[in-house]
Amino acid sequence: MALKMIKGGTWMKIGFIGLGNMAKAMIGGMLSKEIVRKEDIIGSAKTEHTLDQVNQMYGIMTTSDNQLVAKEADILFLAIKPQFFGEVLPEIRGVLRKEALIVSIAAGKTIADIEGLLSADIKLVRCMPNTPALVGEGCTGACRNGHVSDEEMEVCMKLLRSFGVAEEVPERLINAVAGVSGCSPAYVFQFLEALADGAVLAGMPRKQAYTFAAQAVLGSAKLMLETGKHPGELKDMVTSPAGTTIEGVRVLEEKGFRGAVIDAVKASVEKSENM
Secondary structure, eight states: OOOOOSGGGOOOOEEEEOOSHHHHHHHHHHHHTTSSOGGGEEEEOSOHHHHHHHHHHHOOEEESOHHHHHHHOSEEEEOSOGGGHHHHHHHHGGGSOTTOEEEEOOTTOOHHHHHHHSOTTSEEEEEEOOGGGGGTOEEEEEEEOTTOOHHHHHHHHHHHGGGEEEEEOOGGGHHHHIIIIISHHHHHHHHHHHHHHHHHHTTOOHHHHHHHHHHHHHHHHHHHHHHOOOHHHHHHHHOOTTOHHHHHHHHHHHTTHHHHHHHHHHHHHHHHHTO
16 A cells, blocks of 8 residues: 655655665565655656656666755665765755655664754754665664654554664664664675575585575574574583584684674674764
8 A cells, every 4th residue: 555644645755866876776666565656756866867768667767866856755765885874865955845854774874964054953863775676685773863752653653664674772782783674684694605605615506505505594584583592502402412514613602603704793882983
């Protein structure tokens, strides 16, 4: 069911400034869940190639004019890289709708940073999605400033949940979100690559090794989410006494696997805090 959240029951307009991979994942999710109509989405990008590609993929209106998107949007997603905020936000500041809800997906840009570039009076949500959104399995953390009502946040969360899981968190935890879900797909891919290499070492064809490794990780994550059991308990279910699994677990512990993962998340969080 598409959302009608604007006064008078008219369709809300969703705008995207920036049409990279994350924006495309978000647009795809919203359209596939049928909570927004394609004619009610408008997006801007720098290159004609991107504009044409997104228009052909989703049938939405595209433009190179950021101000046009800002004028039209009831909910405006800032889907540009953090380094471009200083250029783009002053450009759109004077044309934003008074009641517009601004949603930033930029890492390291705080609510105060964005308010400083736009206005302290804006309705602002800061969120951190991740790349599995590209296949509808994203995990997004979101926080808001004091001008966003519960009803507006509910609408925003519904949009964010169109491409995966979304949870509201206080802003002080948004960098932790970046560390545990925003950056972790890269860690998981690194683990998957190593897992498959181990299978190849044991004689398995590489393509088959990737399938076994990926499905094992996918199934394990689903098992934890659906049972609600502690990961340690699930690990113990697999590690029978004097068995093959406990041998592997022993090696991972000897090599500092757990500590390396914790340190990786810590490093990502610290980098996000200092961007």
